[in-house]
Amino acid sequence: MESKDIRELALIMREMGLSVLDYSGKGESIRLERSAAGSPAVATSAPATFAETTVEHRTSPAAKELVAVNSPTVGTFYAASEPDKAPFVAVGDAVRSGDVLCLLEAMKMLNEITAPCDGVIAEICAEDKQVVEYGQALFTIDTAAV
Numbered sequence: 777m778e779s780k781d782i783r784e785l786a787l788i789m790r791e792m793g794l795s796v797l798d799y800s801g802k803g804e805s806i807r808l809e810r811s812a813a814g815s816p817a818v819a820t821s822a823p824a825t826f827a828e829t830t831v832e833h834r835t836s837p838a839a840k841e842l843v844a845v846n847s848p849t850v851g852t853f854y855a856a857s858e859p860d861k862a863p864f865v866a867v868g869d870a871v872r873s874g875d876v877l878c879l880l881e882a883m884k885m886l887n888e889i890t891a892p893c894d895g896v897i898a899e900i901c902a903e904d905k906q907v908v909e910y911g912q913a914l915f916t917i918d919t920a921a922v
Contacts, residue, residue: 785797795809795910796849842916844913845877845914846913847908847912847914848880849887850910851881853906853914854879854904863878864877870922871895871917872894873892876890877891877897877914878915891917892917894919895917897917899916900915
């Protein structure tokens with residue numbers, strides 16, 4: 777792969793607001809990742825997979841142990857598996873680590889976002905069918921309520 781091809785992929789990442797891009801073609805495979813400063817870093821990779829969901833721990837004045845579940849990529853948030861189905865979770869629902877919280881559609885692929893810990897859903901931060909950004913809060917889980 778030539779450097780002009782890599783620069784084109786980096787430009788596409790910047791224009792689309794992507795933090796990670798995996799590309800395979802012509803017998804070559806490349807993975808581009810944007811650092812916190814926004815400059816792309818390049819490394820070859822195996823097949824594309826989503827990074828784990830970002831998790832932040834916060835404590836509120838009410839002595840709750842809150843865990844924020846953030847979006848691992850830009851995509852469309854789906855609260856349920858189908859439009860006529862009930863949402864995966866609602867505020868007040870108890871969840872266990874690994875339970876599906878929502879689906880995130882990115883590049884025509886549906887990805888399950890799962891609970892990183894046991895707890896109770898304290899807040900749902902995104903609306904059904906809303907486009908979410910990388911790192912945007914999707915849920916807040918109260919781990920002290922278990």
